[in-house]
Amino acid sequence: MAGRATPLVLTLASGSPRRRALLEALFATRSSEALGFPLKVVPPRVEEAGEDLPQDPRELALALARRKGEEVPGEWVLAADTVVDLDGRVLGKPRDRVENHLFLRLLSGRTHQVHTAIYLRTPQDLVVEVHTTRVRFRNLSEEEIAWYVQSGEGLDKAGGYGAQGLGMALLEGIEGDFYTVVGLPVARVFALLWERGFRP
Numbered sequence: 049m050a051g052r053a054t055p056l057v058l059t060l061a062s063g064s065p066r067r068r069a070l071l072e073a074l075f076a077t078r079s080s081e082a083l084g085f086p087l088k089v090v091p092p093r094v095e096e097a098g099e100d101l102p103q104d105p106r107e108l109a110l111a112l113a114r115r116k117g118e119e120v121p122g123e124w125v126l127a128a129d130t131v132v133d134l135d136g137r138v139l140g141k142p143r144d145r146v147e148n149h150l151f152l153r154l155l156s157g158r159t160h161q162v163h164t165a166i167y168l169r170t171p172q173d174l175v176v177e178v179h180t181t182r183v184r185f186r187n188l189s190e191e192e193i194a195w196y197v198q199s200g201e202g203l204d205k206a207g208g209y210g211a212q213g214l215g216m217a218l219l220e221g222i223e224g225d226f227y228t229v230v231g232l233p234v235a236r237v238f239a240l241l242w243e244r245g246f247r248p
């Protein structure tokens with residue numbers, strides 16, 4: 049249409065339904081516009097393991113977010129990676145229910161860190177940074193852990209739990225941004241987009 053700028057589209061380089069839902073919530077005011085929804089989702093195909101990856105949990109999150117973002121074409125591209133860090137030990141997505149149980153036993157009664165790295169490529173620049181939130185778990189009984197694990201909720205999530213779901217029952221407290229735990233520091237992403245002229 050003459051005189052009207054082409055609306056900007058952000059490509060989310062992620063297969064995570066959580067990241068998608070958070071961005072959709074952020075962009076909700078645009079959902080009814082004839083201009084179209086400013087979000088496109090392209091899950092990256094990357095290997096999230098390998099000897100060439102850093103051991104340090106924060107560096108690992110940064111390397112993986114970068115790897116995901118570089119995989120996906122587009123002018124405005126956002127990728128992220130979330131790592132659960134228990135005193136330097138990385139707890140990824142549990143392989144199965146047995147490992148999920150083990151992870152929760154490790155997390156029980158202790159404080160861990162959740163690092164979410166973001167990679168934002170824009171027409172102007174590239175921002176790669178990591179955000180950290182501290183999460184404290186209650187003392188969990190074996191029975192409680194078994195109850196949670198059988199729900200299956202933790203299986204596709206770093207550390208084996210979802211703070212936004214049933215996992216809320218496991219938490220004693222959170223210090224920092226909640227959305228960083230769930231997979232995307234939304235307010236920071238919003239600010240970065242806004243500063244660069246992208247209006248969600």
Ligand SMILES: Cc1cn([C@H]2C[C@H](O)[C@@H](COP(=O)(O)OP(=O)(O)OP(=O)(O)O)O2)c(=O)[nH]c1=O
Nearest residue numbers: 062063064129130205206209210211229230231
């Ligand atoms: C700790 C925690 C993690 N998670 C999720 C967020 C991420 O989706 C996932 C961590 O795995 P990631 O590898 O960061 O993301 P992903 O594999 O789900 O998606 P993609 O790589 O395509 O972007 O764990 C929660 O949903 N809630 C939580 O409380």
